[in-house]
Amino acid sequence: MDTRVSRSQLRQQRRRQTNNYLYLKKSTALLGTALVAASVVAPLMNASQADAETNSDASTANSSVDKQSYISSLAGMIEPEAEKNDLYASVMLAQAILESNWGQNEFAKGPYFNVFGLEGQYEGNSAILPKTNLATGLTEQKELKDYDSYEDAVADYVQVMKTTEENGDDQYFSGTWKHFADNYQAAAQALQDRFSESSTYAQELIQIIEENNLTNYDTPAKEITTPAPTNEAVVAPETYTVQSGDSVWSITNQHNISTNDFVSWNNLQDNDIYTGQTVVVGNGEDSAASATTNTPVATPEVTTPAPTTPVVDNNTNVEAPVVDTPVVESPTVTAPVETAPVEENTPVENNNTVADEQVNTTTPEATTPTDNGQATTDNARGEAVVAEAEKYLGTDYVWGGRTPEQGFDCSGLTQYVYQQVTGEDIGSWTVAQESSGTQIAVSDAQAGDLLFWGQPGATTHVAISTGDTGYIHAPQPGQEVKYGDTQWYTPDFGVRVY
Structure with missing residues (x-):
């Protein structure tokens, strides 16, 4: 019997010990407050004094920080992630500096590593810690994400920037992306009222960037590929009538279009389609390119000289x-x-x-071909994996969720889908699933392949490729299983589970 304890189990044990201690402290504090409830003025005076002392301590600590060393330590992690994911490294660095008070806030240090001050849970882990509201200046107890490392904190921040949705807008922070923000000032402004309610948030970020020359860490915007029109005369949208047995994936694969485009063109809610429905499968320029792609190529007999x-x-x-x-x-x-x-x-x-x-x-x-039968089998299995994953679009994200009834987290979704299609268990968390097949490049991914974010052995997210630039995944708490696109949120590698 294998008696080894996995990394995930070790983390959970540590978190239980930490959280029990924190909640014990909180309960003790509440009991102490109840015992002295008759005294009102003194606690208020002590609270004000404590806030003043906290601010004074923060100012003193801030003045002694080696700022350049702190920037350099963060830049090594932030710069490559920003470049890969179309974000401004300067803005990310400025946010980490502002939110963590140059790394001096308790939640920004080990064992929490939460340099961006993100609230909520990370893989089910959190801690109740003091955090200053930048809009009001008041310090409050908040549930903050608890990470294993600064690398995890950076990866989670990127996922928040690239996948967060609100009120149906699945690109809530797209204003911070280089593809949409012409400069770091515009990206900083896009964070105001979305990442922070502080009316001076953008101004503070810009000041930090300029005072510390953080633009030195920025790289040009990555190129986002879009299909070039091949026939300018084709302008009418191309339509298709949904047949019995069709799915979003089968239609997009048949017409050589991305799932994101299909959902957008047809204003689909929860990705529902029905038999007899007329759907758009090309928007004029794209349909011309698709028509060109789907035109049979002349056989060699016609074009080759005798x-x-x-x-x-x-x-x-x-x-x-x-x-x-x-x-x-x-x-x-x-x-x-x-x-x-x-x-x-x-x-x-x-x-x-x-x-x-x-x-x-x-x-x-x-x-x-000697492997034609195997290739056919692999393709059919990949299509079955995608079709199975599409059944759970709209299912709530729940950390640790492993079934449609519970909800899914990212690895729970991939594990469940593969169990339904193949009967095999590929593992219950991302690192285990990395070993379920052969590693491939993201550009080689086909329908049903797994896509991973992070380095092998330390991955933080997983999704199921739909065979084009799209994928299906369970993004983060507060969201649902949905489509994504590698052009906006880029994986690091793939795995073929055959």
């Missing part, structure tokens, strides 16, 4: 349609079998018996 020495069929006295096969002058030498096509398994005859035998016996073996 060989210099025709091969004649003795039965019909008509030239046989052999193409791409060079014919040599010597009757005892055959064409290279690697490129000789098979025409409906019909043997090609000529006036030389030896050549006939060689062509007829070697060509089928050379041109029949």
Whole structure:
């Protein structure tokens, strides 16, 4: 029996001990307050004095911080994540500095590592700690995310910026992305009233950026690819009537469009479609590109010049349609079998018996793919995985959730979907699922492959590829299972579970 304790179990044990201690402290404090409830003025005076002392301590600590060292330590983690995910490193650094008070706030230090002051839970872990409201200046007890490392904190912040939705807007913080914000000032302004209610939040971030030359860590915006129109005359949207058995994935795959575009063009709520519904599968320019993509390519027989020495069929006295096969002058030498096509398994005859035998016996073996059956099986399984995942679009995110009834977290969704389709258990958390198949590049991902965020052995998120730039995932607390796009939130690698 394997008696080893997983990283996840160790973290949970530590969190239980920490949270029990914190809640015990909180309960003790409440009991103490009840015992002295008759005294009103003194506690208020003590609270004011405590706030003043806290602010004084923070100012003193801030003055002694080696700011450049602090910036450098954060930049090593923030800069690559910002570049990969179309964010301004300067803005991220400024937020970490402002929210953590140059790393001096308790929640920004170990064992919490919450440099951005994000509230809520991270993988079910949190701590009740004091946090100053930048809008009011008051210090309050808040439930703050508890991380294992600064790397986890940075990765979680990026996920919040790239996947948060509110009131149906699944790009709530898109104003901070380089693709939409022309400069760091615009990105900082987009955070005001969304990340913080402070009316001076953007101004404070910009001041920190400029005083500390944080723009040195910014890189150009990453290129977001969009299909180029191939036929300007095509302007009318292309439509399709939903058939029985269709799904969002099968329609988008059939028409070579992204799931995000399909959902947007048709204003789908919860990604529901029904038989007989007319849906848009191309918006004019995109439909022209799609039509060009789906047009059958001419066969080699039409475009390849005839060989210099025709091969004649003795039965019909008509030239046989052999193409791409060079014919040599010597009757005892055959064409290279690697490129000789098979025409409906019909043997090609000529006036030389030896050549006939060689062509007829070697060509089928050379041109029949040995792994075609396996490739077909893999494709069908990948399509089944995507179709299964689509059933749970709209299911609530619940940390630790493993079933549709409970809700799902990211790894719970992928584990459940694969169990339904393959009957196999790929593991219950991201690091275990990394070992469930063969690692691949994100650009090679096909339908049903897993996509991971983070480095192998330390991944923080997982999703199911739909085969294009899209994927299905359970993003974060407060959201639902939904589609995403690798162009906006970019994975680090994939895994093929076959």
